[in-house]
Amino acid sequence: xxxxxxxxxxxxxxxxxxxxxxxxxxxxxxxxxxxxxxxxxxxxxxxxxxxxxxxxxxxxxxxxxxxxxxxxxxxxxxxxxxxxxxxxxxxxxxxxxxxxxxxxxxxxxxxxxxxxxxxxxxxxxxxxxxxxxxxxxxxxxxxxxxxxxxxxxxxxxxxxxxxxxxxxxxxxxx
Numbered sequence: 001x002x003x004x005x006x007x008x009x010x011x012x013x014x015x016x017x018x019x020x021x022x023x024x025x026x027x028x029x030x031x032x033x034x035x036x037x038x039x040x041x042x043x044x045x046x047x048x049x050x051x052x053x054x055x056x057x058x059x060x061x062x063x064x065x066x067x068x069x070x071x072x073x074x075x076x077x078x079x080x081x082x083x084x085x086x087x088x089x090x091x092x093x094x095x096x097x098x099x100x101x102x103x104x105x106x107x108x109x110x111x112x113x114x115x116x117x118x119x120x121x122x123x124x125x126x127x128x129x130x131x132x133x134x135x136x137x138x139x140x141x142x143x144x145x146x147x148x149x150x151x152x153x154x155x156x157x158x159x160x161x162x163x164x165x166x167x168x169x170x171x172x173x174x
Contacts, residue, residue, distance in 0.1 A: 033158030
């Protein structure tokens with residue numbers, strides 16, 4: 001854990017040689033993300049959900065809505081990477097999405113959406129073979145990345161946002 005409120009589990013740093021064991025660990029982290037996020041927000045009231053996790057940061061509610069938004073994009077990126085030759089993926093303005101009216105809704109819908117999405121995504125990840133993990137897509141800002149690199153990033157992403165909530169709860173004594 002880091003003392004940096006913006007990056008409580010540290011910044012994501014891509015690994016070098018990725019092993020099958022590393023991928024399995026990351027798939028496990030992706031699989032656990034919905035339950036960990038649900039546990040992190042369990043029992044919070046509306047005032048707590050509308051508290052920013054740091055000064056200038058998103059509210060807990062926005063974080064909860066952001067995770068399935070991001071992971072839906074990830075799922076699509078994986079499917080494109082598996083079915084097209086080095087597709088250029090679409091980026092999106094996460095901050096603008098976090099300000100849309102649906103991010104003020106109750107969080108249960110987003111928690112269920114994340115759970116249901118992962119019911120499809122995790123079995124897909126577990127079914128990939130060595131050759132498929134090496135397939136790539138092109139991110140307009142980051143360049144070409146393999147699916148296994150993307151897996152590491154999204155495993156980190158879930159831990160990152162759960163830690164935003166759990167660290168806030170620790171600081172606030174919730």
